[in-house]
Structure formats: C-alpha cells, structure tokens
Amino acid sequence: MSPSPPLSSASSASSSAASASGSSPSRRRASPPLHSTLQREDFDEVLESEVFVDVNRLRKYARHGVPDEIRGEVWKYLLGVEKPDRSNEFTQRRARYEAYQEIDKENVEVSKRVRGEVTRYLMRTKKDAQLDPHTVPAIFEAVICAYINCNNHIEYSPALIPVCAPFVITMKNECDVYSCFERLADVLYKSSQESNINKRVAQFLSYFRTLMPELYNYFEEEDLDVGEWASSWLRHLLSKELPVPSVLGLWDVYFAMPDYIDFHPFVCLAILKHLKDSLEDLEQSEIRSMLLRLPKMNISRIVSQAYNIRSEIQARYNTSISPRS
Structure with missing residues (x-):
C-alpha cells in the first residue's frame, strides 16, 4: 500500500491533533x-x-x-x-490532500461556536471517545469551517459536532476526517431538507403508532414533544443520542449498506421497542432525557430487530418501503 501524503494542517495545532486522533486514539x-x-x-x-x-x-x-x-x-x-x-x-491521495489544503478554513463566527460545542461534547463523551481535549478541537474547527465555507447554503448547527466526531475518533489525519465527514454530511443534508424531513418524521410516527400503539399513546398522555426527538433521531443517524461505541458499531453497518438512510427509521423503531418497558415506567421529563441520551445497547440485536420490523411493515402495507418515497 502506498503511504498517505504527509498532512500539513490548517494550523500546527490541528496537525498535531491529526496525529493524536488516529484510528486507535x-x-x-x-x-x-x-x-x-x-x-x-x-x-x-x-x-x-x-x-x-x-x-x-x-x-x-x-x-x-x-x-x-x-x-x-x-x-x-x-x-x-x-x-x-x-x-x-x-496520486489520488495526493490530489485529495492538496485539494483540502486549498480550502479556506477561516470562519471566525463558526470557529467560536465549534470550540464551545466541542468542549461540551468532549465533557459528555470523555469516557467513551477518549479524545485529547488539547489537540482535537483544532481538527473539528478546521474540518467544519472548511465544510461550511465550501457549502454556503448550509448553516452551522451544533449537530455537526457529533456527526463529525466518529471520523475524528477513527481517522489518522485531518484530510481523511474532512473527506469522510463531507460525504456523510452531504447525504444527511439532502435527506433532511425541510419538506423531506417533515415527510419522513410523519411516516416514522405512523409506523410507531401502528407497531407500538401503547407506547405511542403513553407519549401522548405524557404530552411528550414527539417531533423534537424524532426529528433529531432521523436527521443525524443517532450521533447525538447514542453512546460513542454504539454510534461506531451502528455506522459500521450503515456504511456497508447502499440504503442506510432508508433503513435508519427501522433502527429507530427497534430502539423504541427495545426500551419500551423502561420508557413506560418513566414520566415526561425522564422519557425526554432517555430519548435524548440513549443507553448503550447491543447494536447487532437492534439491527436484527430493525430488519424484522421492516419486514413486518412491508407485509402490513403490502409494499416495498422507502421512507423517502
């Protein structure tokens, strides 16, 4: 295998951070x-x-x-x-590296917001993510500023931090972090444009009500804002809600699939089914807390259950399901 070109990051700090955030930090x-x-x-x-x-x-x-x-x-x-x-x-790696070096990574407003959100993310995930708080913020800052600067139609959102984090955790250098983050962020943006995400949330809630009417009704009785957590779950592939090891395991499965955006709602339904008994013992604020900070779970079992749920939905509706159709 040819070696990757040496990385000269947007700043010396982000360069050292790139080394610090290798595939086994x-x-x-x-x-x-x-x-x-x-x-x-x-x-x-x-x-x-x-x-x-x-x-x-x-x-x-x-x-x-x-x-x-x-x-x-x-x-x-x-x-x-x-x-x-x-x-x-x-040659391809060198071209990708040089193209990344040419991108403007300066964005004062975005940088400030990224630094604050990264600090909160690292505090929340320090036991699982194992990232160096002195070096990795520079990678987040350079990668996300580069992405925003290259995509003027996209506004900065704090959700970009947990979406970027798995790549910071697993990649050896900043250019690779950017390239992979860009691929996923583009897919998530296209799947979440306003009319599309509203349609996907509505369809997801319809499946939820059909498969688990007791839990759905309980959420309504507790006056839970279903749209709040459902939209976040569907938009960001559970990167904000699941513990880091669970996100990494889930994304292993997703990136191996050609249709992971379409499959994702069934994973969300499988998680609800897995947590059903626990959720029904909680009150509104406790339910909300659990849905926004999910416990670690066996991803293999969740994915297996998701396949079963998709088959059940297809049989019920007598159709081939595509949440974006």
Missing part, C-alpha cells in the same frame, strides 16, 4: 477474543491487496462490526473516499 484495550482476531484477519486480507480492494467483501464483513484499529481505513472505502483500484492510489 490512545485507549486501553483487553486482548481481543479469538473471533475478533479472525475477523481482523478477514479485513486485513482485503485491505492488503496490492491491486484491487474488494469493497463488496468489506461491506459483508463490516455488517458484523469493524475492529477499532482499522475502522477508519475500512470506512474510507465504504464511503467511496478511497478507490478500490490501487493503480493510482498515491
């Missing part, structure tokens, strides 16, 4: 169980191919989770940032 791990080692060997066999990376095999393996140490490398292929054909690998 300093964290302690127990020895992996045998099945994890075998899984890692499967990924390595694909990634170490000298001519062509079989992305279809990566997708197949990623559906069962990606080892932490190589998640960033795998995501780059799943998101189309790295090309499967390695004949021009170094």
Whole structure:
C-alpha cells in the first residue's frame, strides 16, 4: 500500500491533533477474543491487496462490526473516499490532500461556536471517545469551517459536532476526517431538507403508532414533544443520542449498506421497542432525557430487530418501503 501524503494542517495545532486522533486514539484495550482476531484477519486480507480492494467483501464483513484499529481505513472505502483500484492510489491521495489544503478554513463566527460545542461534547463523551481535549478541537474547527465555507447554503448547527466526531475518533489525519465527514454530511443534508424531513418524521410516527400503539399513546398522555426527538433521531443517524461505541458499531453497518438512510427509521423503531418497558415506567421529563441520551445497547440485536420490523411493515402495507418515497 502506498503511504498517505504527509498532512500539513490548517494550523500546527490541528496537525498535531491529526496525529493524536488516529484510528486507535490512545485507549486501553483487553486482548481481543479469538473471533475478533479472525475477523481482523478477514479485513486485513482485503485491505492488503496490492491491486484491487474488494469493497463488496468489506461491506459483508463490516455488517458484523469493524475492529477499532482499522475502522477508519475500512470506512474510507465504504464511503467511496478511497478507490478500490490501487493503480493510482498515491496520486489520488495526493490530489485529495492538496485539494483540502486549498480550502479556506477561516470562519471566525463558526470557529467560536465549534470550540464551545466541542468542549461540551468532549465533557459528555470523555469516557467513551477518549479524545485529547488539547489537540482535537483544532481538527473539528478546521474540518467544519472548511465544510461550511465550501457549502454556503448550509448553516452551522451544533449537530455537526457529533456527526463529525466518529471520523475524528477513527481517522489518522485531518484530510481523511474532512473527506469522510463531507460525504456523510452531504447525504444527511439532502435527506433532511425541510419538506423531506417533515415527510419522513410523519411516516416514522405512523409506523410507531401502528407497531407500538401503547407506547405511542403513553407519549401522548405524557404530552411528550414527539417531533423534537424524532426529528433529531432521523436527521443525524443517532450521533447525538447514542453512546460513542454504539454510534461506531451502528455506522459500521450503515456504511456497508447502499440504503442506510432508508433503513435508519427501522433502527429507530427497534430502539423504541427495545426500551419500551423502561420508557413506560418513566414520566415526561425522564422519557425526554432517555430519548435524548440513549443507553448503550447491543447494536447487532437492534439491527436484527430493525430488519424484522421492516419486514413486518412491508407485509402490513403490502409494499416495498422507502421512507423517502
């Protein structure tokens, strides 16, 4: 594999931060169980191919989770940032790196807001994210300012921080963080334009009411603002609500799918079903707190349940479902 071009970030701080936020940012791990080692060997066999990376095999393996140490490398292929054909690998990486260097990363108003939100995010996730608070804020700042400066139609939102965070956690350098974040942010923006998100929320709530009428009615009795949490869940792939390890595991599955935006509402329904008994024991403020800060959960089981729910909905409506149709 050709080496990545050296990264010279927007500032010396963000350059050192890029090194600090590699695919395995300093964290302690127990020895992996045998099945994890075998899984890692499967990924390595694909990634170490000298001519062509079989992305279809990566997708197949990623559906069962990606080892932490190589998640960033795998995501780059799943998101189309790295090309499967390695004949021009170094040239393509160099071009991407140089294009990123040319982007204006100065935005005083956005920078100030990013710094404040990153500080809050790091305090909230310090046990799981394991990010260096002295270095990584510069990466968030440069990447998000670059994205906003390149997309004048998009306004800064605090939600961009948790959407960007998984890439800061898993990627070795700032250019890769930007490239992957840009891919996902573009998809989320297109799926969340106002008329579209309103339609998606309405359809999601219709499924919720059909599948879990008792819980839906209980939310109404408690006068819960369903639109508040449902819109956030659908807009940002649960990056704000789920603990970091759960987000990473869920996104492994999503990036391996061609239609993860369409599949996502069923994951949200599976989470509600998983938490149903707990939620029915809570009052309004407690329900809201749980929905906005979800507990850690077994993502494999949630995804499996989501497939079952999608099949059930398709059978009920006797149709092939697309939440954006």
